[in-house]
Every structure is written in structure tokens, then in C-alpha cells.
Amino acid sequence: MPPVFTPRFCAQCGGKLVANGGLNSGGAPFYCSGCGSPVYEDPKVAVAVIVENGDGLLLLRRAQHDQAHGKWILPGGHVDRGEVVARAGVREVAEETGLEVEISRLVGVYSYQDNPWVLVVYAARPVGGELSAGPEALEIRHFTPEELPWDELGYLSTAHALKDHLSRG
Ligand SMILES: [Zn+2]
Incomplete structure (x- = not known):
């Protein structure tokens, strides 16, 4: 299967994504440093x-x-x-x-x-x-x-x- 890349930027605002550590935003793996959106990695x-x-x-x-x-x-x-x-x-x-x-x-x-x-x-x-x-x-x-x-x-x-x-x- 082809490689699957880890997301780096927010699809909403283009802001840089930050690893969440699962502490907030419902456990999303990343959140946006710009708009604060949680970002999930779908299968x-x-x-x-x-x-x-x-x-x-x-x-x-x-x-x-x-x-x-x-x-x-x-x-x-x-x-x-x-x-x-x-x-x-x-x-x-x-x-x-x-x-x-x-x-x-x-x-x-x-x-x-x-x-x-x-x-x-x-x-x-x-x-x-x-x-x-x-x-x-x-x-x-x-x-x-x-x-x-x-x-x-x-x-x-x-x-x-x-x-x-x-x-x-
Ligand atoms: Zn954003």
C-alpha cells in the first residue's frame, strides 16, 4: 500500500498542526495552532x-x-x-x-x-x-x-x- 502521510497543516485555515497528546479536543491526535480545530487521522x-x-x-x-x-x-x-x-x-x-x-x-x-x-x-x-x-x-x-x-x-x-x-x- 502507498505511504500515508501525517497531516501537518489545518484544512480549515492552513495553520500548523500540533500534536495533542490526547489531552483535550475529544482525544484528537492533533489540533490546529491557528483556529484550535481538532484534527483526526481517518483510516x-x-x-x-x-x-x-x-x-x-x-x-x-x-x-x-x-x-x-x-x-x-x-x-x-x-x-x-x-x-x-x-x-x-x-x-x-x-x-x-x-x-x-x-x-x-x-x-x-x-x-x-x-x-x-x-x-x-x-x-x-x-x-x-x-x-x-x-x-x-x-x-x-x-x-x-x-x-x-x-x-x-x-x-x-x-x-x-x-x-x-x-x-x-
Ligand atoms: Zn485551523
């Missing part, structure tokens, strides 16, 4: 999709140069503010794999202590399009459950979601 929401057909589960090998570069991940990405989460999943799958999918169910919601990301994972089946790796993938392929590259997954959440999906049968 970031991402979506990923387990696309399954007769050949197995679709994974892509991440092209971006970050800690997950070259590792296998699920298609997915940021949810834009105001966007329906499942629709963001469908959009990301289309951008990254060329496939049109239909969401079949929610697999789970994954969050971790001190990690700003909350990941929503859906299962889906392809209903159209043509499989082709977008610029964010070095490679894209199906894995049967037995072939899944558990030691080469990009994120802990990828492994947790795949296990949850497979354990449901």
Missing part, C-alpha cells in the same frame, strides 16, 4: 477482489517499486471518497486485468494494529472482457488452490483473504 480504505474462474484464482505480480514489488497480489486499490466500495473493486479489476467482473460475495474486512489501511475483499466472477496485464502488473495468471504462492504474496492481508476464501469452500 484509508482499499478494496481487493478474488476473481475466480475454472482455471483458479487470479493474482498479479506487482510492478510498482515498493515493498511488495515483484510479489503476487490481488487486483485492487484505493476506494475514492464517495465511491461505492464494491464498484471500486469492479473498476480496479477492469483497470488491472482487463476483465469485467460481477461481485459474488464479501470475503472479509482486514485491518491491523497501527496500520492506516482497512482492506475490503470481495469474491467475483468474470462476465466479460479479455485478460491482459495493465501497467501495474508484471505478470498476471490463475493459480489453482494447490499452486498458490504463499511465500511470495505481497501483503499479509492477501494471505488472510485467500485463506478465508478457500476455507469457505
Whole structure:
């Protein structure tokens, strides 16, 4: 996941933010030295999709140069503010794999202590399009459950979601 930066300036007045120490303003982590507004750090929401057909589960090998570069991940990405989460999943799958999918169910919601990301994972089946790796993938392929590259997954959440999906049968 991309880095999440700590806010430094007030969105209301542009004043410098000061760490609050949780002592006032309802425990907000920062307050504005200009207007006194409390400032909260909201979680970031991402979506990923387990696309399954007769050949197995679709994974892509991440092209971006970050800690997950070259590792296998699920298609997915940021949810834009105001966007329906499942629709963001469908959009990301289309951008990254060329496939049109239909969401079949929610697999789970994954969050971790001190990690700003909350990941929503859906299962889906392809209903159209043509499989082709977008610029964010070095490679894209199906894995049967037995072939899944558990030691080469990009994120802990990828492994947790795949296990949850497979354990449901
Ligand atoms: Zn302010």
C-alpha cells in the first residue's frame, strides 16, 4: 500500500498542526495552532477482489517499486471518497486485468494494529472482457488452490483473504 502521510497543516485555515497528546479536543491526535480545530487521522480504505474462474484464482505480480514489488497480489486499490466500495473493486479489476467482473460475495474486512489501511475483499466472477496485464502488473495468471504462492504474496492481508476464501469452500 502507498505511504500515508501525517497531516501537518489545518484544512480549515492552513495553520500548523500540533500534536495533542490526547489531552483535550475529544482525544484528537492533533489540533490546529491557528483556529484550535481538532484534527483526526481517518483510516484509508482499499478494496481487493478474488476473481475466480475454472482455471483458479487470479493474482498479479506487482510492478510498482515498493515493498511488495515483484510479489503476487490481488487486483485492487484505493476506494475514492464517495465511491461505492464494491464498484471500486469492479473498476480496479477492469483497470488491472482487463476483465469485467460481477461481485459474488464479501470475503472479509482486514485491518491491523497501527496500520492506516482497512482492506475490503470481495469474491467475483468474470462476465466479460479479455485478460491482459495493465501497467501495474508484471505478470498476471490463475493459480489453482494447490499452486498458490504463499511465500511470495505481497501483503499479509492477501494471505488472510485467500485463506478465508478457500476455507469457505
Ligand atoms: Zn485551523
